[in-house]
Amino acid sequence: MHGRAAVGENRHESVPKRRPITIGLLWHSLNSGNLGVGALTVANLTIAREVALDAGLSPRFVIMGARDRQRPAIPMPDCQTVPIDWRALGPGGALWRAMADVDCVLDIGAGDSFADIYGARRFSFLLISKLLALARNKPLILSPQTIGPFTKQAYMAPAAFVMRRSHAVYARDELSRDVARQMAPSVRIDLAVDVAFELPFEDRSHLRRGPLLRVGVNPSGLLFSEAERGSNRFGLSYDYARFTRKLLAALQARDDVEIHLVPHATSNGDPTDDDGALCDRLAAEFPAAHRVPNFGTPSQAKSYISGLDLLVGARMHACIAAFSAGVPVVPVAYSRKFTGLFGLLGYDTMIPVSGVEEEQAVALALEALANRSALAEAEAAGMAKVHGLLAGYRNTLRSTFLAVSAPA
Template identity: 55%
Template sequence: MLKRLRVGLLWHSLRAGNLGVGALTLGNIAIIREVAASAGVDVEFVVLSMRESSTDPIAEGIEQYEIDTRRLFSPDGFRAKVDTLDCVIDIGAGDSFADIYGAKRFAFLYLTKKFAVDRGKPLILAPQTIGPFTRQPYRWLASRIMRRAECVVARDEQSLAAIEELAPSARSALAVDVAFKLPFDDQSSDCTGRKYRIGINASGLLCRQAESGENRFGLSFDYLALHRRLIDHFSSRDDCEVFLVTHANSAGDTGDDDGTRADRLSREFPAVTRVPDFAGPSQAKSFISSLDFLVAGRMHACIAAFSSETPVIPISYSRKFSGLFGLLEYPWLTPVTGWDEDEAFNYIVKSFEELAAMKEAEGAALQRVDEMLAAYRDTLSSLFQRLPGQAG
């Protein structure tokens, strides 16, 4: 008889407009189910997330519990839900366990972790970006919770170094982003013998930063101006067709909405194709697999391309890009600082002539992904075998 475990998936999502969080969720579910099956365990998932506007879940038959301030602090809210679980696996929405998103977001990330371990639930921080934590009290609080976790798994070497600096006694491991295991329908063979299919993913967030001049992430070039140049360049070539691809949609915040920006750019450049918003991350990855080349500002649009062996140029806006793609030995990306607009544009155009080398590098890295996830799988397996659970 199989042992049954109720597993809380903290800071995952079934309804996020940002498909990157959905990709993490589905990828992690696939990994956890595979590990559980090998350990003779049946798992039941409860996704624990912020309140979300989207109503259509990306997976059926999984409970989702939405957290707000009242539920976080109410005795019959979040903590009562945690009491029904056997363990908590927290992915931090990929990169939110940091101090760069403000005090309120950090408070939610920290307190949900704290309440879980306070209730005696084993907490695993699944592969994610850890930090940066540049000031107090963030550094002290992050250190404290990492030391109390079952294991903290970094998805790049810079994050692993942050764990070792802040919480050297914490159990830590290095893996790769779980979204590499996101299921998809490979469409690469459906579009052969035609023009080059060029995808442009213009991040609504970064375009707004460029327009406002705020530049919170410190890019050394005008992000929106670069994308206009790229669209104009590739759409004017007789051997290319350009597709505007969205990967984060926010009905409540048009400034963070790739779709709103794609609509504007498609009116400005009527020769391009504005791809309809995707129903979920697997559908986005399936379409991206049909492209010959993608330029993307959303991290998980880049991962979708890379893991479907579509040559991609990530437009970095934080160290999570250099950390991940450095781990994969993939050098084709723009840096956050140090380049002006001309340098970034010329680099991307030149890289388009290196598609074969880019694809070869992706293929070589993908052969190592399972090996790179081994430490995370082992951590899950050890915990699942140790927990008593319920008779299935």
């Protein structure tokens, strides 16, 4: 009850005690250097907590994810962490023991890892952890995520088995939904959207529309290093490193723009996948640009991004942060997950994987800068779809939480 007790109310009347529920969050992380994984974790945990509290339950969480000692964990109340490595996955290991203590498991697959494109080792981690939850007879919900691609039967068969045994399966884009339906035609595959659209943040929109346009560039250390090595494993039709430099040169030449270099995925152990290290290099090359310090949490990143007039982003969750904060965004796509996710929301402004060269890609970004008002309107319409797409997921969580927490 909110507010003061009504006059004459029995102030000694006992408040019904909330039933406890322990929720496992599989392939989430509170200390990943990739703020996208952190955004998924904080957002999914926030949604699950809201649903549980609204259902009259008292939730606690067990976060099960990759062992990562790179950075301090994001402080979240009522959370226990179980790092996953080969030892934890073994017979009688930490993950098997942790599964015994939870009432249900929400598995987000680190967003896009339920696929075979990352190799046998990662797929084995994803698969074994799911099988442990099922072996413990815990309701397994595949939270909204990218499903696939799967190209090899050796991966498709066990992935389909997991989906058939899952309590619910949610895809975060239509292509993932279609892939899952083809693999497991007897399974109901529901369409939702990335939970990070609901990541909490501090609104700094008052910083926009100043004398200088605050243009954020979120450069990808991964795409940049791929371009410099000439490997181009994502199949871009243009050189990403040359595009980034040409974009920054074009922005620096304008007298109405303030450039913000915004890192979103950092790594102490892999300099080829470190946006922060790349921002340092680019800040030295383009001294007019402001090098934004590395963020400690995904909500800090989203809060900063909310004060920009435009973001050109190569990390998907930096783009989601901008979109959901009402900041016009130009996603730099490197896989189908970009077109699938933003296409679902009716937002088609992006630099595509193929069909453009560097000059055309720069022109697309500058055109978006001129069309900010129209892009903001498209985002507002897209966010209305987000709330509807996540409503079904929330309903599934509510019914599951109530079922698993019911008195025996």
